[in-house]
Amino acid sequence: xxxxxxxxxxxxxxxxxDILIELTDGKISGVENACTLxxxxxxxxxxxxxxxxxxxxxxxxxxVSYEEAIDYAVQILSEADRPLLYGWSGCVTETQAxxxxxxELIGGVVDSTTxxxxxxxxxAIQEVGHPGCTLGQVKNRADTIIYWGSNPIEAxxxxxxxxxxxxxxxxxxxxxxxxxxxxxxxxKTATAEIATEYVQLEQGGDYHVLxxxxxxxxxxxxxxxxxxxxxxxxxLIRVADICxxxxxxxxxxxxxxxxxxxxxxxxxxxxxxxxxxxRHTKWTISPMRGHSNVYGSNEVFTWISGYPFAVDYSRGIAxxxxxxxxxxxxxxxxxxDAALIMASDPGAHFPRVCSEHLAKIPTILFDxxxxxxxxxxxxxxxxxxxxxxxxxxxxxxxxxxxxxxKFLDNGYPxxxxxxxxxxxxxxxxxxxx
Ligand code: SF4
Numbered sequence: 001x002x003x004x005x006x007x008x009x010x011x012x013x014x015x016x017x018d019i020l021i022e023l024t025d026g027k028i029s030g031v032e033n034a035c036t037l038x039x040x041x042x043x044x045x046x047x048x049x050x051x052x053x054x055x056x057x058x059x060x061x062x063x064v065s066y067e068e069a070i071d072y073a074v075q076i077l078s079e080a081d082r083p084l085l086y087g088w089s090g091c092v093t094e095t096q097a098x099x100x101x102x103x104e105l106i107g108g109v110v111d112s113t114t115x116x117x118x119x120x121x122x123x124a125i126q127e128v129g130h131p132g133c134t135l136g137q138v139k140n141r142a143d144t145i146i147y148w149g150s151n152p153i154e155a156x157x158x159x160x161x162x163x164x165x166x167x168x169x170x171x172x173x174x175x176x177x178x179x180x181x182x183x184x185x186x187x188k189t190a191t192a193e194i195a196t197e198y199v200q201l202e203q204g205g206d207y208h209v210l211x212x213x214x215x216x217x218x219x220x221x222x223x224x225x226x227x228x229x230x231x232x233x234x235x236l237i238r239v240a241d242i243c244x245x246x247x248x249x250x251x252x253x254x255x256x257x258x259x260x261x262x263x264x265x266x267x268x269x270x271x272x273x274x275x276x277x278x279r280h281t282k283w284t285i286s287p288m289r290g291h292s293n294v295y296g297s298n299e300v301f302t303w304i305s306g307y308p309f310a311v312d313y314s315r316g317i318a319x320x321x322x323x324x325x326x327x328x329x330x331x332x333x334x335x336x337d338a339a340l341i342m343a344s345d346p347g348a349h350f351p352r353v354c355s356e357h358l359a360k361i362p363t364i365l366f367d368x369x370x371x372x373x374x375x376x377x378x379x380x381x382x383x384x385x386x387x388x389x390x391x392x393x394x395x396x397x398x399x400x401x402x403x404x405x406k407f408l409d410n411g412y413p414x415x416x417x418x419x420x421x422x423x424x425x426x427x428x429x430x431x432x433x
Contacts, residue, residue: 001029004321008404009038010387012156013289013397021407028408031216035157042388049368049412050382064414069381073340074425078218078361080338081312086327087366089291090343091429092392092404095295095416096300099342102423104305104313105245109336112297113344114309115326120258121287122298122308123322124267131274133250133284135398140165140170144246146182148270149206149256167196180242185210185256197239204261207230209236210269219275249283255290286398290372291344292386293394296401325422331357338361340366342415347372366415383415390414
């Protein structure tokens with residue numbers, strides 16, 4: 001048995017970098033330090049991957065070579081008038097960069113899963129800024145934590161043990177007793193069960209509750225009604241007091257806030273709530289980014305185009321208008337005439353009208369595993385898995401770049417090398433045209 005230390009878990013935005021993998025005869029036989037989600041990512045990997053590319057012929061799947069798969073992708077993408085290049089959150093930044101350049105080359109739209117998770121957070125940050133910090137700061141300094149519209153015990157299981165509730169650190173020797181955790185959610189989640197204070201609000205009531213808390217912190221509790229979106233005034237006053245008493249507070253928000261009524265205005269209000277608290281003490285606010293390197297896609301697309309997601313190159317220059325150039329909108333309007341889906345599963349998450357359109361057009365899926373999108377695509381290309389048999393740079397949810405590790409070689413090409421070949425071939429074609 002060989003032990004590989006300091007492996008990075010590629011599953012969620014925590015990107016835990018302390019995983020220990022046991023290898024027996026070149027196969028993963030054990031995983032230490034990971035949560036259940038991360039452990040299954042490693043342990044279930046081997047048996048589930050496609051052996052090679054598959055292409056739809058009538059109602060049959062046929063095996064094709066990587067060369068044939070690349071030929072098909074080059075033909076489809078170079079001939080498309082409005083290609084959509086979507087996904088990217090499971091890819092390393094090196095692949096994401098090629099994707100942005102490919103979109104520019106073919107006049108396509110490049111969008112990441114951000115547009116269906118924390119896109120509204122970015123819009124709010126563009127309006128009013130981002131008083132954020134690293135998870136290291138939170139671990140070492142934050143005595144009060146708010147989880148708003150997020151349930152890390154089920155979605156980011158080690159967030160609490162590495163950075164907040166259970167994380168002993170420089171100023172915290174008995175973190176569980178010394179830190180206060182406030183959970184704001186519409187239902188009593190597993191995280192709410194362990195909270196110091198659980199605030200249960202009505203569905204869609206986030207904006208009202210944030211406004212009420214801001215008003216109380218401003219000293220105008222007298223104008224707050226007895227109930228705000230299902231929350232009693234007495235509890236709001238108590239929560240505002242806990243927040244003001246904090247020496248260092250950290251507010252984490254999830255898609256429960258970004259994807260409910262009000263969308264980016266909720267986040268703007270949350271940032272302004274944190275600004276209000278910063279008149280009294282020190283507070284920061286951060287999104288709970290979901291997929292492993294979804295944050296990286298925003299960084300990379302911004303370096304290259306100036307915009308973080310939903311970048312439309314059809315005019316020859318980068319254009320950005322969420323609600324118009326976002327993947328769901330382009331598919332729902334039936335505009336895309338070809339799609340490249342990178343390491344994501346819109347078939348499982350997009351509205352039905354989008355899935356139906358994906359099934360009508362040539363759709364090329366890069367994914368090592370069969371998924372709901374397999375049933376919609378014309379070609380699926382499996383590649384090496386980032387963090388297992390491929391390596392590269394990924395951004396943690398707090399914007400810290402981390403180098404993932406390759407510790408196996410299963411003989412699969414990386415998506416970086418495959419996409420680079422597609423890019424070079426199309427560039428050559430366009431150069432000769
Ligand atoms: Fe992996 Fe996320 Fe679990 Fe850490 S918390 S081990 S990154 S799934």
